[in-house]
Amino acid sequence: SQQGEEDPQALSIQEGENATMNCSYKTSINNLQWYRQNSGRGLVHLILIRSNEREKHSGRLRVTLDTSKKSSSLLITASRAADTASYFCATFGGSNYKLTFGKGTLLTVNP
């Protein structure tokens, strides 16, 4: 069963612009993670935010979490063509020992 749902499904921006992707989920979570996938390749873990955290930064990435709204956002600042990829949020609920992925946002950064 899908837990996270990303929005938008696809996003196209110019190099240098910021990209914001959103994730909504349905049940309580222990943590939420974001991953990147280049076309057909393995997913790469970007950042993990725990349920008691509200914001986290890693390089050009900024993640926020609002547990009252059951939503998270991923902001990529000053995007580059190399950021072109699909981005997935994944939730970990704790009781079922698994990470449940959304269907992803396809980000295209045009040079």
Next chain:
Amino acid sequence: EAQVTQNPRYLITVTGKKLTVTCSQNMNHEYMSWYRQDPGLGLRQIYYSMNVEVTDKGDVPEGYKVSRKEKRNFPLILESPSPNQTSLYFCASSYSAGYGYTFGSGTRLTVV
């Protein structure tokens, strides 16, 4: 280099011919998992393992088997593959179930 290694990367097989996709990690991770990725359906978990000799079903386990005899290896077995198992498969490992996963490069399986 810390990594999850899957083999083969590509495989075309015929219906009913048993096959195994291997997965090995060199990070001493306790948790390992298999996912399949299909267009429009996203990533769905097939099986997972909390540690050696401890495995459990994910969301779509039908038609698959796994084993975890050693900590580093977690093979995925398709005893009698069918065309609806045509998919992109990923193995992943993690220090523990709720930590960030390291994914393999994927196995693109086609069953004809």
